[in-house]
Amino acid sequence: MNFFQNYSTASAQNKSETKSHIKPWVEKYRPKTIDDISSQEQAVAVLKKALQSNNLPHLLFYGPPGTGKTSTILALAQELYGPKFAKSRTLELNASDERGINIVREKIKNFSRSTLTASDTDSKYPNPPYKIIILDEADSMTKDAQSALRRTMEAYSKTTRFCIICNYVSRIIEPITSRCAKFRFKPLPVADLTSRLEMICNKENVTLANGTMNALIKASNGDLRKAITFLQSGANLHKTESVTVGTINEMAGLIPDDTMQNIIKKLESGNTNDIEELAQDLMNAGYSGELLVYQLHDVISRNEFLNLTSLQQSKISQILGTADFHLIRGADEHIQILNVLLQLGLIISE
Structure with missing residues (x-):
């Protein structure tokens, strides 16, 4: 009997170690508590007070990717409900995949309607009388879906708290933003x-x-x-x-320094044919348009290889910002990069 017990225990440990080994490090080292969250002092301070009072408002987290928005609300759910009930009392949806009005009508409403029972609580944790719905990438939701969501937030506010997560708060309709406590998550130092x-x-x-x-x-x-x-x-x-x-x-996918220097040289020449050929070469090499814009902005702001005036830097920054906006919204990379390089060539070769 002891042999089988020891074998079973060893087998369970091996399985646990194997799962831990193959787990992505992003998940393995995801913050487990509010105190583990890095650099987001304002959000952490407010959420800690909410833990003490059980009075959590609807939340709106916005900011660049990878700054801890989703990790923060998941850590909060763990501290509110404990590991045993956190999953059953938290609904996480990715709005970029499930962004239509039917998702609001079906999944969100059904989860909001279900009532809590005494067996759904753990006495070791606060266990407030509401559930949490996490809507990740909510800026991808249609306007109709956001309007339906606003009505759902009103109807089920007694039993449900919503956490809206997005990169661009300007894409969330005003009736939703006005109902939420807003927190901007900044890039980590x-x-x-x-x-x-x-x-x-x-x-x-x-x-x-x-x-x-x-x-x-x-x-x-x-x-x-x-x-x-x-x-x-x-x-x-x-x-x-x-x-x-x-x-x-x-x-x-970063562009090597010697390639960046070659780009600057061709821009300085102002030769349209060379610049068109350069844009084609960069696309053929598989470089990302967004990364190229980012690296060009870095070179221009440091002004190491060029002797630009403040006015020239300002014009170039405006061009790069416009291109970045279009690329994020799905514009054709080749056309955007060609346009950027031609405009930069005109400004730099003045």
Whole structure:
């Protein structure tokens, strides 16, 4: 009997270790409590008070990707209901996939209607008399779906709290934003990114070559989720070796410095044919339009390779900002990059 008990225990432990080993590091190291959230002091302070009073308003979290919006509300749910009931009392929907009005009418309303019973609580946790619905990427919802959501929020406010999560708060209709406590999640500072990545490196026995940490931070641009994903991919690729700067830059799709210098030279020449050929070469090489715009902005703002006036920098920033907006909304990359390079060529070669 003891043999089978020991075998069963060992087998369970092995399975647990295997699951932990294959789990994405983004999930493995996701904050488990409110105190684990990095750099979002305002949201953390308000949510801690809500934990003490059980008086949680509807929430609207907005800001760049990978700054802890979803992790914050999931950590809050864990502290409100405990691990046993957090899943049953929390409904998480990705509005970019399920963004139509029928989702609001069916899934959200059905979850909101269900009542709580005494057996759905754990005495060790606050267990307020409401459930939480998390709508991730809500800025992808149609206007009709958002209007239906607003009515649902009104009808079920006694039994349900909504957490609206988005990147662009301007795409959420005013009747929803006025009903929520709004929190802007800012990109994580370098110090916080570094400390979190170092912690993961220590726990996973990952070594980084000189300059790799800086490359991770630059490639992620304040997005901790992206930085952790690059780190795990690099660790899987190098196994027992140190993760190198080149590996991170290649995975991130960053344009090499020598290529950026070549771009600047061709822009300085102002030759339209050269610039058109350059745009085609960049697209053929598979570089991301958004990353190219970001790196061009970085070069222009630092003004290292060029001697631009403030007016020229301002004009270029406006062009890059417009292109970034169009690319995010799904515009054709080749046309946008060609347009950007031609306009920059005119300004730089003046």
